[in-house]
Amino acid sequence: MIKKTSKYTFGIDSFGDLATKEDGKLTSYAEAIRLVTEEAVLADKLGINAISLGEHHREEFAISSPEMVLAGIATRTKNIKLASGVTVLSSDDPVRVFERFSTLDALSGGRAQVILGRGSFTESFPLFGYDLEDYEILFEEKIELFAKILEEKPVTWSGRTRAALKDADIFPKTESGRLETMVGVGGSPKSVIRAARYNFPLMLAIIGGDPARFAGYAELYKRASEEFGNTPHPIGIHSPGLIAETNEAAFKMAWPLFKQSFDKIGRTRGWAPWTPEHFDNEVQSGSLYVGSPETVAHKIARAMKVVGAERFDMVYGFGPMEVSARKKMIELYANEVIPRVKELLGEK
Amino acid sequence: MIESVGILGAGKLGLVLARLALKAGFKVNIAGSGSPDEISLSMSVLAPGAVAMTQADVIKQSDVIILALPLGKYKTIAVDGLDDKLVIDAMNYWWEVDGIRPDLDDVHKSTSEIIRDFLPTNRVVKAFSHMGYHDLLDGSRPANSSDRKAIALAGDNRDDVALVEEFIDKFGFDPVYIGALQEGIRLQPGSNLFGANPTKKELLELLNHFSDSDLGKRLA
Ligand SMILES: NC(=O)c1ccc[n+]([C@@H]2O[C@H](COP(=O)([O-])OP(=O)(O)OC[C@H]3O[C@@H](n4cnc5c(N)ncnc54)[C@H](OP(=O)(O)O)[C@@H]3O)[C@@H](O)[C@H]2O)c1
Numbered sequence: 001m002i003k004k005t006s007k008y009t010f011g012i013d014s015f016g017d018l019a020t021k022e023d024g025k026l027t028s029y030a031e032a033i034r035l036v037t038e039e040a041v042l043a044d045k046l047g048i049n050a051i052s053l054g055e056h057h058r059e060e061f062a063i064s065s066p067e068m069v070l071a072g073i074a075t076r077t078k079n080i081k082l083a084s085g086v087t088v089l090s091s092d093d094p095v096r097v098f099e100r101f102s103t104l105d106a107l108s109g110g111r112a113q114v115i116l117g118r119g120s121f122t123e124s125f126p127l128f129g130y131d132l133e134d135y136e137i138l139f140e141e142k143i144e145l146f147a148k149i150l151e152e153k154p155v156t157w158s159g160r161t162r163a164a165l166k167d168a169d170i171f172p173k174t175e176s177g178r179l180e181t182m183v184g185v186g187g188s189p190k191s192v193i194r195a196a197r198y199n200f201p202l203m204l205a206i207i208g209g210d211p212a213r214f215a216g217y218a219e220l221y222k223r224a225s226e227e228f229g230n231t232p233h234p235i236g237i238h239s240p241g242l243i244a245e246t247n248e249a250a251f252k253m254a255w256p257l258f259k260q261s262f263d264k265i266g267r268t269r270g271w272a273p274w275t276p277e278h279f280d281n282e283v284q285s286g287s288l289y290v291g292s293p294e295t296v297a298h299k300i301a302r303a304m305k306v307v308g309a310e311r312f313d314m315v316y317g318f319g320p321m322e323v324s325a326r327k328k329m330i331e332l333y334a335n336e337v338i339p340r341v342k343e344l345l346g347e348k
Numbered sequence: 349m350i351e352s353v354g355i356l357g358a359g360k361l362g363l364v365l366a367r368l369a370l371k372a373g374f375k376v377n378i379a380g381s382g383s384p385d386e387i388s389l390s391m392s393v394l395a396p397g398a399v400a401m402t403q404a405d406v407i408k409q410s411d412v413i414i415l416a417l418p419l420g421k422y423k424t425i426a427v428d429g430l431d432d433k434l435v436i437d438a439m440n441y442w443w444e445v446d447g448i449r450p451d452l453d454d455v456h457k458s459t460s461e462i463i464r465d466f467l468p469t470n471r472v473v474k475a476f477s478h479m480g481y482h483d484l485l486d487g488s489r490p491a492n493s494s495d496r497k498a499i500a501l502a503g504d505n506r507d508d509v510a511l512v513e514e515f516i517d518k519f520g521f522d523p524v525y526i527g528a529l530q531e532g533i534r535l536q537p538g539s540n541l542f543g544a545n546p547t548k549k550e551l552l553e554l555l556n557h558f559s560d561s562d563l564g565k566r567l568a
Binding site: 121122131132133135186187188189190192193208209210213216217219220223224227266267269270271272273275277278281285286 | 358359360363380386387389390393394440442443444445446447480481482483485486536537538539540541542543544545554561562563
């Protein structure tokens with residue numbers, strides 16, 4: 001069991017990838033959603049601190065409504081935090097986002113976390129009738145409104161991207177008085193500064209390259225927070241990984257899974273297919289946390305140290321991974337990796 | 349002689365290029381879409397030494413201008429004062445940011461030619477466009493390192509190409525000239541080179557197999 005007094009938080013993240021069942025067939029979307037729910041229940045039992053579910057609207061992923069799945073998880077779990085990773089605020093309505101997550105917060109006894117972001121995909125824009133031309137202003141205005149709503153007092157607001165509000169009171173209120181909210185950021189310095197301005201904790205999505213380069217972003221977040229007169233919050237990292245008993249087993253399993261999923265997404269963007277060297281680089285010195293528990297623990301500890309992060313969320317079950325291997329991975333993460341990372345970070 | 353580098357775009361790519369240019373000993377001027385205040389803190393932390401200024405000042409005060417803004421916004425480039433300066437175009441059509449833009453996805457015209465036609469200057473060289481920004485940041489190496497990576501470039505004027513080749517070398521990469529500006533299309537999304545992080549030998553090999561790539565097939 002993981003001790004609760006730790007200053008560190010460890011989570012698992014999923015987009016609801018369709019997994020491979022025992023009979024070799026892919027799960028249906030419905031099965032994939034139930035699978036994540038079972039995995040969250042397991043993660044809670046094993047003491048993993050958080051699960052984040054990302055909003056996507058594409059055929060590889062089953063989760064388009066993270067908070068619906070999280071609500072299902074809420075009533076069957078006790079301690080695990082229930083996060084979105086991320087909620088694509090630009091193409092959503094801040095009022096409704098608050099209403100849904102404060103409902104989740106009620107169901108879970110205060111365990112809801114909204115991670116706001118722009119996401120790395122933009123398929124939600126045409127789907128919900130938004131124009132990519134307005135990418136910037138949509139996020140800017142909606143995060144401003146959301147920050148107001150979080151005060152849980154009647155809101156007066158007007159802007160270009162949504163109907164104005166006058167003394168609008170929004171329900172349900174949370175028991176704690178504050179819905180936990182973070183901002184997920186890729187590589188854009190502007191987004192880092194925005195998170196600091198609204199005094200939201202920062203979640204860094206690091207999906208490629210040496211995590212050390214994000215140390216500068218952490219510093220920028222601190223400096224910007226100070227300039228805005230805010231106290232900087234702890235920083236989190238979100239990166240993909242795959243854990244198996246041995247390095248060999250993990251590499252062998254991970255290569256086709258990562259290649260297949262990254263190539264499929266990359267192809268629509270005109271990105272060249274992954275080469276074995278690319279995969280090796282990411283595993284050795286980049287941002288794929290693939291290997292035995294010992295290997296992965298060292299890699300996570302290093303990343304957390306160089307960035308100065310207090311939270312690490314691993315995207316698990318990437319691509320059509322086998323259901324049993326996903327379960328095994330969660331067990332290894334909870335029972336071996338997390339305690340070892342804490343030890344490496346000097347926490348007993 | 350290039351002494352000062354101006355970068356338009358202070359996002360992921362612009363920052364990395366600013367860092368590489370500073371490391372190579374250049375003076376670096378940089379602008380985002382808005383006022384210098386909006387980016388000065390980011391620059392002081394992430395690329396210390398780079399000077400945040402307005403687009404117009406970047407253009408005025410720099411020997412070479414690198415375009416590192418979203419391609420779909422190219423018409424917002426402040427072209428005044430560009431005259432006949434050397435411009436390096438590092439931009440790509442990225443539909444998830446730019447939206448669906450058939451004008452930027454034309455098999456008969458490379459996007460760098462569109463940029464050349466738009467700018468007052470004819471001196472446009474395409475470079476730094478095909479490699480992901482973190483590969484660019486992590487991959488810079490001194491000359492003759494065995495794991496040095498390569499950057500392809502395309503341009504019409506041999507003297508300008510030579511300048512940019514020298515420039516790429518100073519940034520820590522082997523330059524590989526692939527031909528006139530219109531040939532730059534072979535570096536665009538859909539090419540087997542796009543997003544690749546090759547050594548010089550591997551890059552030449554990729555060029556040989558370009559016709560098998562999605563874009564190669566579209567161009568055939
Ligand atoms: N990311 C990569 O790995 C990579 C690699 C090779 C090439 N590229 C190309 O480089 C370009 C930039 O990509 P990115 O990933 O760096 O995007 P990004 O992070 O979104 O940054 C874009 C930057 O351009 C600025 N900008 C917009 N209009 C401008 C203007 N008229 N003058 C000056 N700056 C302006 C933006 O300012 P605001 O934030 O104020 O709007 C922002 O700082 C794209 O064309 C992309 O295809 C990217």
